[in-house]
Amino acid sequence: MVTISQAANKTGLSVKSIRHYEEIKLIDTPPRDESGYRFYPDSLLKQLHFIVNAKQAGFNLQECKILLALSENEHRSSKNVKEIALQKIEEIEARIKQQQLLVQQLKKITKQCPGDQQSECAIIDAFSVDQ
Amino acid sequence: MVTISQAANKTGLSVKSIRHYEEIKLIDTPPRDESGYRFYPDSLLKQLHFIVNAKQAGFNLQECKILLALSENEHRSSKNVKEIALQKIEEIEARIKQQQLLVQQLKKITKQCPGDQQSECAIIDAFSVDQ
DNA sequence: TTTGACCTTACCCTTAGGGGAAGGGTTATC
Protein backbone atom coordinates (compact mmCIF):
# COMPACT_ATOMS: atom_id res chain seq x y z
CA MET A 1 0.00 0.00 0.00
CA VAL A 2 2.02 2.92 -1.26
CA THR A 3 1.32 6.62 -1.56
CA ILE A 4 1.12 8.40 -4.88
CA SER A 5 4.71 9.64 -4.75
CA GLN A 6 5.92 6.16 -3.92
CA ALA A 7 3.92 4.80 -6.84
CA ALA A 8 5.52 7.47 -9.00
CA ASN A 9 8.98 6.42 -7.86
CA LYS A 10 8.28 2.75 -8.46
CA THR A 11 6.94 3.29 -11.97
CA GLY A 12 9.02 6.21 -13.15
CA LEU A 13 5.88 8.22 -13.77
CA SER A 14 5.21 11.65 -12.34
CA VAL A 15 2.58 12.21 -9.65
CA LYS A 16 0.80 14.42 -12.14
CA SER A 17 0.67 11.66 -14.72
CA ILE A 18 -0.76 9.19 -12.25
CA ARG A 19 -3.55 11.58 -11.26
CA HIS A 20 -4.14 12.27 -14.92
CA TYR A 21 -4.51 8.57 -15.73
CA GLU A 22 -7.07 8.32 -12.98
CA GLU A 23 -8.98 11.31 -14.29
CA ILE A 24 -9.26 9.90 -17.79
CA LYS A 25 -10.22 6.53 -16.32
CA LEU A 26 -7.18 4.80 -17.69
CA ILE A 27 -6.58 3.09 -14.36
CA ASP A 28 -8.93 1.95 -11.61
CA THR A 29 -9.92 4.53 -9.03
CA PRO A 30 -7.42 4.23 -6.18
CA PRO A 31 -8.76 3.90 -2.62
CA ARG A 32 -8.23 6.75 -0.17
CA ASP A 33 -7.33 6.91 3.49
CA GLU A 34 -9.24 8.94 6.11
CA SER A 35 -7.60 12.20 5.10
CA GLY A 36 -8.30 11.69 1.42
CA TYR A 37 -4.84 10.55 0.40
CA ARG A 38 -4.75 8.06 -2.47
CA PHE A 39 -2.97 4.77 -2.03
CA TYR A 40 -1.95 2.19 -4.56
CA PRO A 41 -2.34 -1.57 -4.10
CA ASP A 42 -0.40 -3.98 -6.28
CA SER A 43 -3.19 -4.26 -8.81
CA LEU A 44 -2.96 -0.55 -9.52
CA LEU A 45 0.82 -0.62 -9.64
CA LYS A 46 0.53 -3.34 -12.24
CA GLN A 47 -1.76 -1.19 -14.33
CA LEU A 48 0.69 1.68 -14.08
CA HIS A 49 3.60 -0.53 -15.09
CA PHE A 50 1.62 -1.79 -18.05
CA ILE A 51 0.93 1.75 -19.19
CA VAL A 52 4.56 2.73 -18.85
CA ASN A 53 5.59 -0.18 -21.05
CA ALA A 54 2.88 0.33 -23.66
CA LYS A 55 3.59 4.05 -23.84
CA GLN A 56 7.25 3.36 -24.30
CA ALA A 57 6.35 1.09 -27.20
CA GLY A 58 4.71 4.02 -28.95
CA PHE A 59 1.07 3.69 -27.94
CA ASN A 60 -0.90 6.74 -26.88
CA LEU A 61 -3.07 6.75 -23.77
CA GLN A 62 -6.27 5.77 -25.56
CA GLU A 63 -4.48 2.83 -27.12
CA CYS A 64 -2.99 1.96 -23.75
CA LYS A 65 -6.51 1.85 -22.38
CA ILE A 66 -7.60 -0.64 -25.01
CA LEU A 67 -4.50 -2.77 -24.53
CA LEU A 68 -4.87 -2.69 -20.76
CA ALA A 69 -8.48 -3.83 -21.09
CA LEU A 70 -7.35 -6.68 -23.34
CA SER A 71 -4.61 -7.60 -20.89
CA GLU A 72 -7.19 -7.91 -18.14
CA ASN A 73 -9.68 -9.80 -20.28
CA GLU A 74 -9.39 -13.54 -19.75
CA HIS A 75 -11.35 -14.19 -22.91
CA ARG A 76 -9.26 -12.07 -25.26
CA SER A 77 -7.79 -13.57 -28.38
CA SER A 78 -4.18 -12.70 -29.13
CA LYS A 79 -5.33 -11.96 -32.68
CA ASN A 80 -6.92 -8.72 -31.49
CA VAL A 81 -3.79 -7.66 -29.70
CA LYS A 82 -1.58 -8.53 -32.63
CA GLU A 83 -3.73 -6.52 -35.03
CA ILE A 84 -3.33 -3.44 -32.89
CA ALA A 85 0.42 -3.93 -32.72
CA LEU A 86 0.74 -4.47 -36.47
CA GLN A 87 -1.29 -1.37 -37.12
CA LYS A 88 0.98 0.64 -34.85
CA ILE A 89 4.03 -0.73 -36.65
CA GLU A 90 2.59 0.40 -39.97
CA GLU A 91 1.78 3.78 -38.53
CA ILE A 92 5.28 4.36 -37.22
CA GLU A 93 6.84 3.13 -40.44
CA ALA A 94 4.71 5.54 -42.43
CA ARG A 95 5.82 8.38 -40.20
CA ILE A 96 9.43 7.35 -40.61
CA LYS A 97 9.15 7.33 -44.39
CA GLN A 98 7.61 10.74 -44.42
CA GLN A 99 10.34 12.14 -42.21
CA GLN A 100 13.01 10.52 -44.36
CA LEU A 101 11.57 12.29 -47.36
CA LEU A 102 11.53 15.52 -45.42
CA VAL A 103 15.11 15.23 -44.34
CA GLN A 104 16.19 14.29 -47.84
CA GLN A 105 14.62 17.39 -49.35
CA LEU A 106 15.93 19.58 -46.59
CA LYS A 107 19.45 18.24 -47.10
CA LYS A 108 19.26 18.88 -50.81
CA ILE A 109 18.27 22.50 -50.29
CA THR A 110 20.74 23.03 -47.48
CA LYS A 111 23.66 21.82 -49.58
CA GLN A 112 23.08 24.66 -52.01
CA CYS A 113 23.33 27.27 -49.28
CA PRO A 114 26.87 28.68 -49.08
CA GLY A 115 26.63 29.25 -45.33
CA ASP A 116 28.83 32.31 -45.39
CA GLN A 117 28.50 35.97 -44.41
CA GLN A 118 26.61 36.87 -47.58
CA SER A 119 22.86 37.10 -47.58
CA GLU A 120 22.19 34.99 -50.65
CA CYS A 121 20.70 31.72 -49.43
CA ALA A 122 19.17 28.78 -51.27
CA ILE A 123 17.10 27.80 -48.25
CA ILE A 124 15.38 31.18 -48.07
CA ASP A 125 14.94 31.09 -51.82
CA ALA A 126 13.33 27.67 -51.68
CA PHE A 127 10.84 28.83 -49.04
CA SER A 128 10.08 32.02 -50.95
CA VAL A 129 8.69 30.22 -53.96
CA ASP A 130 4.93 30.56 -54.42
CA GLN A 131 3.19 27.23 -54.72
CA MET B 1 -6.11 42.87 -52.49
CA VAL B 2 -7.77 39.60 -51.57
CA THR B 3 -10.05 38.56 -48.73
CA ILE B 4 -9.04 36.01 -46.13
CA SER B 5 -10.75 33.12 -47.87
CA GLN B 6 -9.10 34.04 -51.14
CA ALA B 7 -5.76 34.17 -49.35
CA ALA B 8 -6.58 30.75 -47.92
CA ASN B 9 -7.31 29.38 -51.38
CA LYS B 10 -4.15 30.84 -52.84
CA THR B 11 -1.92 29.45 -50.12
CA GLY B 12 -3.63 26.20 -49.28
CA LEU B 13 -3.99 27.31 -45.68
CA SER B 14 -7.25 27.40 -43.76
CA VAL B 15 -8.89 30.67 -42.79
CA LYS B 16 -8.42 29.63 -39.19
CA SER B 17 -4.70 29.14 -39.67
CA ILE B 18 -4.27 32.56 -41.26
CA ARG B 19 -6.06 34.23 -38.37
CA HIS B 20 -3.97 32.18 -35.97
CA TYR B 21 -0.71 33.29 -37.60
CA GLU B 22 -1.84 36.86 -37.19
CA GLU B 23 -2.70 36.32 -33.55
CA ILE B 24 0.71 34.91 -32.70
CA LYS B 25 2.34 37.72 -34.72
CA LEU B 26 3.84 35.36 -37.23
CA ILE B 27 2.72 37.58 -40.09
CA ASP B 28 2.17 41.32 -40.34
CA THR B 29 -1.18 42.65 -39.20
CA PRO B 30 -3.39 42.73 -42.29
CA PRO B 31 -5.21 45.98 -43.07
CA ARG B 32 -9.02 46.06 -42.74
CA ASP B 33 -11.75 47.64 -44.81
CA GLU B 34 -14.49 49.87 -43.37
CA SER B 35 -16.51 46.94 -42.10
CA GLY B 36 -13.56 45.30 -40.41
CA TYR B 37 -12.83 42.66 -43.05
CA ARG B 38 -9.16 41.74 -43.37
CA PHE B 39 -7.49 41.95 -46.74
CA TYR B 40 -4.18 40.63 -47.91
CA PRO B 41 -1.76 42.55 -50.09
CA ASP B 42 1.01 40.74 -51.95
CA SER B 43 3.50 41.25 -49.15
CA LEU B 44 1.28 39.30 -46.77
CA LEU B 45 0.60 36.59 -49.34
CA LYS B 46 4.35 36.19 -49.68
CA GLN B 47 4.70 35.76 -45.94
CA LEU B 48 1.97 33.15 -45.98
CA HIS B 49 3.59 31.27 -48.84
CA PHE B 50 6.89 31.33 -47.02
CA ILE B 51 5.30 29.85 -43.93
CA VAL B 52 3.58 27.13 -45.94
CA ASN B 53 6.91 26.10 -47.44
CA ALA B 54 8.87 26.26 -44.22
CA LYS B 55 6.21 24.30 -42.36
CA GLN B 56 6.21 21.68 -45.06
CA ALA B 57 9.96 21.37 -44.57
CA GLY B 58 9.38 20.41 -40.95
CA PHE B 59 9.71 23.71 -39.12
CA ASN B 60 7.26 24.66 -36.42
CA LEU B 61 5.66 28.07 -36.28
CA GLN B 62 8.22 29.59 -33.93
CA GLU B 63 10.97 28.45 -36.25
CA CYS B 64 9.02 29.77 -39.22
CA LYS B 65 8.93 33.11 -37.48
CA ILE B 66 12.70 33.18 -37.14
CA LEU B 67 13.23 32.07 -40.73
CA LEU B 68 10.73 34.59 -42.04
CA ALA B 69 12.54 37.34 -40.15
CA LEU B 70 15.82 36.21 -41.69
CA SER B 71 14.25 36.11 -45.13
CA GLU B 72 13.18 39.71 -44.74
CA ASN B 73 16.49 40.84 -43.32
CA GLU B 74 18.72 42.30 -46.01
CA HIS B 75 21.74 42.00 -43.74
CA ARG B 76 21.34 38.34 -42.86
CA SER B 77 24.17 35.94 -43.44
CA SER B 78 23.31 32.63 -45.04
CA LYS B 79 25.42 31.02 -42.32
CA ASN B 80 22.66 31.68 -39.78
CA VAL B 81 20.03 30.18 -42.00
CA LYS B 82 22.13 27.14 -42.76
CA GLU B 83 22.80 26.51 -39.09
CA ILE B 84 19.08 26.40 -38.40
CA ALA B 85 18.50 24.02 -41.28
CA LEU B 86 21.33 21.73 -40.24
CA GLN B 87 20.00 21.65 -36.71
CA LYS B 88 16.56 20.72 -38.00
CA ILE B 89 18.07 17.94 -40.10
CA GLU B 90 19.80 16.56 -37.03
CA GLU B 91 16.61 16.78 -35.05
CA ILE B 92 14.57 14.90 -37.62
CA GLU B 93 17.26 12.29 -38.04
CA ALA B 94 17.34 11.73 -34.30
CA ARG B 95 13.57 11.28 -34.25
CA ILE B 96 13.79 8.84 -37.13
CA LYS B 97 16.40 6.77 -35.34
CA GLN B 98 14.32 6.63 -32.20
CA GLN B 99 11.26 5.54 -34.12
CA GLN B 100 13.26 2.92 -35.97
CA LEU B 101 14.34 1.50 -32.65
CA LEU B 102 10.75 1.56 -31.47
CA VAL B 103 9.43 -0.23 -34.52
CA GLN B 104 12.21 -2.78 -34.32
CA GLN B 105 11.39 -3.68 -30.74
CA LEU B 106 7.70 -3.73 -31.43
CA LYS B 107 8.22 -6.04 -34.40
CA LYS B 108 10.32 -8.38 -32.30
CA ILE B 109 7.61 -8.66 -29.67
CA THR B 110 4.81 -8.90 -32.19
CA LYS B 111 6.46 -11.80 -34.01
CA GLN B 112 6.20 -13.89 -30.83
CA CYS B 113 2.46 -13.37 -30.59
CA PRO B 114 0.57 -16.27 -32.18
CA GLY B 115 -2.30 -14.03 -33.29
CA ASP B 116 -4.91 -16.73 -32.87
CA GLN B 117 -8.07 -17.23 -30.83
CA GLN B 118 -6.17 -18.12 -27.68
CA SER B 119 -5.52 -15.53 -25.01
CA GLU B 120 -1.82 -16.14 -24.55
CA CYS B 121 0.00 -13.19 -26.06
CA ALA B 122 3.65 -12.16 -26.03
CA ILE B 123 2.74 -8.51 -26.52
CA ILE B 124 0.61 -8.40 -23.39
CA ASP B 125 3.30 -10.32 -21.55
CA ALA B 126 5.96 -7.84 -22.62
CA PHE B 127 3.90 -4.92 -21.37
CA SER B 128 3.10 -6.68 -18.09
CA VAL B 129 6.71 -6.84 -16.97
CA ASP B 130 7.59 -4.57 -14.04
CA GLN B 131 10.49 -2.25 -14.79
C1' DT C 1 -36.62 42.15 -49.10
C1' DT C 2 -34.79 38.14 -48.41
C1' DT C 3 -31.44 34.55 -49.11
C1' DG C 4 -26.87 32.77 -49.23
C1' DA C 5 -22.25 33.41 -48.85
C1' DC C 6 -18.93 35.74 -46.69
C1' DC C 7 -16.86 38.10 -42.64
C1' DT C 8 -16.14 39.10 -37.40
C1' DT C 9 -15.17 37.73 -32.36
C1' DA C 10 -15.49 34.47 -28.69
C1' DC C 11 -15.53 30.21 -26.55
C1' DC C 12 -14.52 25.29 -25.91
C1' DC C 13 -11.85 21.05 -27.53
C1' DT C 14 -7.82 18.28 -28.76
C1' DT C 15 -2.57 15.43 -26.13
C1' DA C 16 -0.28 14.43 -22.13
C1' DG C 17 0.60 16.29 -18.74
C1' DG C 18 3.70 20.75 -16.21
C1' DG C 19 3.56 24.70 -13.07
C1' DG C 20 1.93 26.79 -9.37
C1' DA C 21 -1.52 28.54 -5.94
C1' DA C 22 -4.11 27.74 -1.79
C1' DG C 23 -5.01 24.92 1.73
C1' DG C 24 -4.89 20.57 4.84
C1' DG C 25 -2.12 16.50 7.13
C1' DT C 26 1.86 14.51 9.43
C1' DT C 27 6.21 14.28 11.66
C1' DA C 28 10.41 16.02 13.74
C1' DT C 29 12.65 19.43 16.13
C1' DC C 30 13.05 23.46 19.17
Add this chain to the structure above:
DNA sequence: GATAACCCTTCCCCTAAGGGTAAGGTCAAA
Protein backbone atom coordinates in the same frame (compact mmCIF):
# COMPACT_ATOMS: atom_id res chain seq x y z
C1' DG D 1 2.89 24.42 21.91
C1' DA D 2 4.95 26.27 17.77
C1' DT D 3 7.21 25.92 13.69
C1' DA D 4 9.51 23.95 9.76
C1' DA D 5 9.71 20.60 6.27
C1' DC D 6 7.39 17.63 3.52
C1' DC D 7 3.54 15.19 1.94
C1' DC D 8 -1.14 15.35 0.11
C1' DT D 9 -5.51 17.56 -2.00
C1' DT D 10 -8.22 20.36 -5.60
C1' DC D 11 -8.29 24.04 -8.95
C1' DC D 12 -6.84 26.78 -12.65
C1' DC D 13 -3.92 28.21 -16.46
C1' DC D 14 -0.44 26.83 -20.08
C1' DT D 15 1.54 24.26 -23.99
C1' DA D 16 0.96 23.55 -30.46
C1' DA D 17 -1.63 24.32 -34.14
C1' DG D 18 -5.40 24.99 -35.14
C1' DG D 19 -10.89 22.69 -35.62
C1' DG D 20 -15.75 23.32 -34.51
C1' DT D 21 -19.44 26.01 -33.55
C1' DA D 22 -22.29 29.95 -32.06
C1' DA D 23 -23.93 34.60 -32.46
C1' DG D 24 -23.99 38.31 -35.11
C1' DG D 25 -22.55 41.84 -38.91
C1' DT D 26 -21.94 42.62 -44.23
C1' DC D 27 -22.63 42.29 -49.03
C1' DA D 28 -24.40 41.08 -53.59
C1' DA D 29 -27.83 38.98 -56.35
C1' DA D 30 -32.57 37.60 -57.19
